[in-house]
Amino acid sequence: MPENRYTRAKQPEQVRRALLDQAAAIAMDHGVAGVTVQAVAAAAGVTKGGLFHHFGSKQALIEGLFADLLARVDAEIDAAVEADPKQRGSFTRAYVNAVFTGKAFGFATPWAALSMVVVTDPPLRRLWNDWIKARLKRHRTTDGAPDLQMVRLAADGAWLSYVTTGQTRMSAELRTVHARLLAQTYRRG
Amino acid sequence: MPENRYTRAKQPEQVRRALLDQAAAIAMDHGVAGVTVQAVAAAAGVTKGGLFHHFGSKQALIEGLFADLLARVDAEIDAAVEADPKQRGSFTRAYVNAVFTGKAFGFATPWAALSMVVVTDPPLRRLWNDWIKARLKRHRTTDGAPDLQMVRLAADGAWLSYVTTGQTRMSAELRTVHARLLAQTYRRG
DNA sequence: CTAAACATACCGCACGGTATCTTTCTTTCG
DNA sequence: CGAAAGAAAGATACCGTGCGGTATGTTTAG
Numbered sequence: 001m002p003e004n005r006y007t008r009a010k011q012p013e014q015v016r017r018a019l020l021d022q023a024a025a026i027a028m029d030h031g032v033a034g035v036t037v038q039a040v041a042a043a044a045g046v047t048k049g050g051l052f053h054h055f056g057s058k059q060a061l062i063e064g065l066f067a068d069l070l071a072r073v074d075a076e077i078d079a080a081v082e083a084d085p086k087q088r089g090s091f092t093r094a095y096v097n098a099v100f101t102g103k104a105f106g107f108a109t110p111w112a113a114l115s116m117v118v119v120t121d122p123p124l125r126r127l128w129n130d131w132i133k134a135r136l137k138r139h140r141t142t143d144g145a146p147d148l149q150m151v152r153l154a155a156d157g158a159w160l161s162y163v164t165t166g167q168t169r170m171s172a173e174l175r176t177v178h179a180r181l182l183a184q185t186y187r188r189g
Numbered sequence: 190m191p192e193n194r195y196t197r198a199k200q201p202e203q204v205r206r207a208l209l210d211q212a213a214a215i216a217m218d219h220g221v222a223g224v225t226v227q228a229v230a231a232a233a234g235v236t237k238g239g240l241f242h243h244f245g246s247k248q249a250l251i252e253g254l255f256a257d258l259l260a261r262v263d264a265e266i267d268a269a270v271e272a273d274p275k276q277r278g279s280f281t282r283a284y285v286n287a288v289f290t291g292k293a294f295g296f297a298t299p300w301a302a303l304s305m306v307v308v309t310d311p312p313l314r315r316l317w318n319d320w321i322k323a324r325l326k327r328h329r330t331t332d333g334a335p336d337l338q339m340v341r342l343a344a345d346g347a348w349l350s351y352v353t354t355g356q357t358r359m360s361a362e363l364r365t366v367h368a369r370l371l372a373q374t375y376r377r378g
Numbered sequence: 379c380t381a382a383a384c385a386t387a388c389c390g391c392a393c394g395g396t397a398t399c400t401t402t403c404t405t406t407c408g
Numbered sequence: 409c410g411a412a413a414g415a416a417a418g419a420t421a422c423c424g425t426g427c428g429g430t431a432t433g434t435t436t437a438g
Binding site: 031032033116118119120122125128129146149150152153154155156157158159160161163164165166176177180181184 | 318343355373
């Protein structure tokens with residue numbers, strides 16, 4: 001029995017989480033190229049051998065990381081849609097909020113930098129495409145209108161603008177864009 | 190004297206162009222990761238030594254490639270703005286057209302895949318940010334309106350959507366988005 | 379004859395991955 | 409209940425490879 005219940009010698013679940021979190025943190029601080037197996041393992045207080053025990057390859061690590069991210073976003077959006085009193089554009093609003101201020105996706109989260117690799121990595125692109133495609137199909141009755149599609153595209157553009165500027169804090173301009181996009185979802189409703 | 194004026198033994202200017210073009214082509218075919226010094230040099234019919242004579246480093250090659258791309262876009266947009274009979278939103282329309290069907294930037298050009306690295310590479314991000322910032326300042330009297338900003342953001346989002354799907358041809362949906370964005374620039378003008 | 383424009387050969391290195399050994403937890407069974 | 413067995417968790421050491429970059433030689437143009 002360990003000294004106390006909080007300091008057990010080995011907690012694989014916690015190590016796994018640390019690996020994912022640190023990978024995201026490194027991606028934010030040192031860019032995507034800095035995400036090496038060595039660096040991630042060291043940041044999580046583990047050697048490479050330990051990392052490869054949890055993830056069979058680097059690709060598996062990245063995919064696990066992204067899958068975890070998608071799961072969070074999924075839950076976040078589900079909750080937002082449910083809480084929205086207005087039907088029309090509920091998903092679009094949830095999506096916009098997720099992009100701007102979301103806990104999982106939003107700016108100023110470690111995950112923001114990570115999401116950039118989705119542009120580069122083909123397997124990750126498939127994951128993302130499948131997710132968004134399923135999501136759009138699911139909400140097509142409430143969010144199928146072209147003007148709502150424009151809002152979502154603009155949100156993506158704002159996200160792109162944010163990550164390319166490389167800023168850590170959200171500018172005032174982006175905040176007004178956020179508000180404007182939300183307002184746009186209520187027009188001609 | 191060579192056999193004829195078209196096949197000289199050494200044409201550094203042409204080799205330089207070939208290096209840039211082949212780098213872009215490789216980025217499109219084999220992804221950004223496939224753009225290695227070796228591959229680019231070989232594709233251009235030159236060894237690594239030859240490449241490093243033109244570009245001091247890989248970074249210099251990439252930056253030169255992107256600078257060349259920006260120069261093309263610059264000229265393309267200038268011409269479009271000049272030819273536009275309507276003042277308001279002329280830059281936004283030129284930008285949208287450049288993104289969708291532009292010779293330099295647009296979809297289905299070898300440069301599209303290359304442009305993805307701008308998201309990853311910090312020095313390239315600076316180049317892009319400086320360019321777009323200067324451009325916005327220059328057209329702020331005709332394209333400073335918030336609704337036009339939304340159009341540009343949506344165009345960026347469409348570009349992002351395109352590159353993430355990894356398709357080579359432009360879908361019908363994107364074509365309607367293109368038309369809709371253009372129409373948007375004429376409203377309340 | 380000089381300098382640019384290449385070719386050739388080589389180097390160091392950091393990376394992803396593997397093989398193997400040690401430690402720690404869990405389960406089983408006498 | 410305790411000990412042994414077995415599986416999980418992680419450490420250590422090592423390897424092959426492909427990459428960017430360099431040093432230097434060789435050819436061509438001016």
